[in-house]
Amino acid sequence: MINLLVIDDEKEVGTFLSHLFSMKGYKVEVVNSSSEFFQLDLSRQSFQIAMIDLRLPDCDGLSLLQHLKKHQPHCKALIMTGYSTVKTAVEAIKLGASDYIEKPFDDINLLETQVEQLLSTSVPSSQAFIQSLANEAGLVVGKNHAMNKLIDATFKVSQKNVNVLIEGETGTGKEVLSRFIHLASPRSHESFIGVNCGAISESLLESELFGHEKGAFTGATQQRKGLFEIASNGTLFLDEIADASQAIQVKLLRVLETREFMRVGSVQTLRTNARVVAASNENLQQAVLQKKFREDLFYRLNVVHLEIPPLRDRKEDIPLLVNHLIQRNGYTSVNFTDGAYEKLQNYDWPGNIRELANVVTRTLTLTDDENTEITADEIILSAVAAPLKGKSSSEQTISIPKDPLEQWRETLVKEFEQSDKINLDDILLQVKQLESLIGRELVLQALQKTYGNRTEAARCLQISMRKLRYILNEKTNTTHT
Template sequence: MINLLIIDDEIEIGNFLSRLFTAKGYRVQVVNSGKEFFSINFSLQKFHAAMIDLKLPDVDGLTLLQQLKKFQPRCKAIIMTGYSTIKTAVEAIKFGASDYIEKPFDDIDLLEKQIDSLLEDNDKTAHETIKSIAHEIGFITGKSEKMEQLLKTAYKVAQKNVNVLIEGETGTGKEVLSRFIHHASPRSQESFIGVNCGAIPESLLESELFGHEKGAFTGATQQRKGLFSIASQGTLFLDEIAEASRSIQVKLLRVLETREFMPVGSDKIFRTNTRLIAATNEDLQEAVKNKKFREDLYYRLNVVHLTIPPLRERKEDIPYLIEHLLQRFPNSNITFSDDALAYLQRYDWPGNIRELANFVTRVVALTDSNQAVITPGDLPISYFAISSHPNIGRTISKKSEESELESYLHRWTNQVLTVFNQKEEISLEEILDQVKDLEAYVGKAFIMKTLKDVEGNRKEAAKRLQITMRKLRYLLNEK
């Protein structure tokens, strides 16, 4: 017989759940406080599942969850929560909860289905489903525990109709994670549409999001639907949300609060059922403090908060990522030696997966043979000699950095002088290309050194080098 533990301070709810699941043949025990929970002799009583309310008068549900997992690690747990505490419920998943459900229980059939599913031995099935969806959309996680936990949480969140905020450095794969959430959700057969809020001028972004009427502005020659209409039953991904203007933020807030919007130039109100996922490489909490981002909009977006770790914190995944990236070139049989992969795992990859993808593309393009094994000697010096992140265990000394730069400049100079002194015909275009390579290498070397000095703070590095962030990303091959 299934033993079910229910922890809720509302006696009516406890009695209701007890009757519901007793009728299904479960043995149910109800406790109404943390004190009653700690009076249970867990060495004698074994539970298959537990339903835990997040808010109790004498203790919070997260504490009870952790204690339950300590007493009985195999006991499945589902968190009961109100809308205002969904963010905490998602945190509970990270502490070992299998799922969460919102109160009040509007759909009893759904509640029963969740508990029945919880009691099935479906961990393996869920794991296989997660891997299958990730593989389908090209979201490679490798063996990183951080990424595995992130995907588990994202998979659980995908089933709920809540907004998600994804934070992470440039190039970490925020849009790919948002696609994973969409494909793992009940909306997977509907539209997924993404837009970069920082790449479109404010006047055009409003029209892009909400649509416009014919004649609403110069150039509006016909009526156009906005993304909130097109993706009404699907998912809308707003990348670089921190770049949205205050005016756009106000309009987004209204949509999130009322599910209503008005196209530009229209006096009609339209409704949308879009699921919103927003992403940023900035610290939105800091942006709120600096009055750059609306606090009320931040809390509306930040119902569920997911953070993608940078590549330097998951270097064990680099070989898997490279293997996946090489599959983009079906006519090539290029591989990397173990030594080459070891060197690449020493590098910090400040541009993250995007920089790694650019690097693999460059290697394939410059390799003469379609069947080659890339060794350390084939790698650009910068990818294993210059390291910037303060936490890396194999940080290269300033003297070594100077030595590598000096070595590169010496080789480059000798090559150019050799060509300059030869009496045969030369290709000036090739020489000028080498000059561009020199410029890129030296620029990147200075950036990496400065990033190391400022402990990876890109804004501070750009300020010290007197260049824009756009220029910094360009020189790091994050175009």
């Protein structure tokens, strides 16, 4: 016999569910308040499934859920929620609920199926399963408690079709985590597509996201599908979302609210089912307060909020990460000595795991082939100070490679002379990507050289603090000095 518990202050809901599931042969217990719930003897009465309305007049439903899961961890909790409380339902999933259903129940068949599925299947959520998905996503999960909690919560919410906002400093692994969400979700066999909202022009981004019709603008020689269409059943990763212009924000809001959008140059409305995962280096709530980011869009994206801790707060994971990075570089028999790990753990990593990856790659590249043990002395935390083995000091000077850029410019000009078409948007995109790559690399190197002192780093680079922060993506201003 299946024992079902219903917790809802609306008496009619209790009566309805009791009737519906008693007909299917379940034994249904209904309570209408938290005080009635606490009168239940959970040590004697065991439930396989509990349907819980979190909004009870006399108690916070989340604490009631926690109490139930503590006493009956195997009981599957199905949260009943109105649209306005979806965010709380997602909170409940983080706390151990299995699923949620929106009230009022439009489709009774769906309700029955959801309950039956919960009873018959269980998503494998063992640590080994989570670990294997994380490996697949290239995500090392170490010992750090906060990180482990984050991964568990991420796994749970990945099962639900809700938008996710990932925040964290540069290089902390926001993109890797978004891949993990996709792989752990029921959409894993569909496509995962990412777009960087800060790297391309507003018009190019609009056509990337929503597609365009043939002739919609100069250069639109054929119709093109946008990412909301291509990733319609999959996951769309909106990276550096804080950099999206106001116009793009309005369009994103519309598609997130209605699931509808139009290709540029078209009046036909298309629908998308894409799940959106957005990421930002910048604190988006702060950006809302500064009126740089729309509040309504923020709430649409921020249904689930995941914050990745910086590497300096999880230094105990550095050895595991280093081993992963050694293997990723294709080395099988190289080890770091304890002293080497100590040196890495004594550093603050302003560029987080990306910086660690650069340091490991650089160290491995500079070491002799037959060397299997890397010592502290061989680790160069600052790339600029790295003496290249076997080269004279004059060969070590860093020079700006003017020639290749100049050559490229000449090639482009010639190419356009000889044909009557050239894709300027594509070219400017490449220039912008190169600019942001060079900017970031040099800022990170300057921060390494100055041990994280930003004022000093800005001075070395002969730029303002404001520009340094802009390059690190902490500011969305485009009018930097």
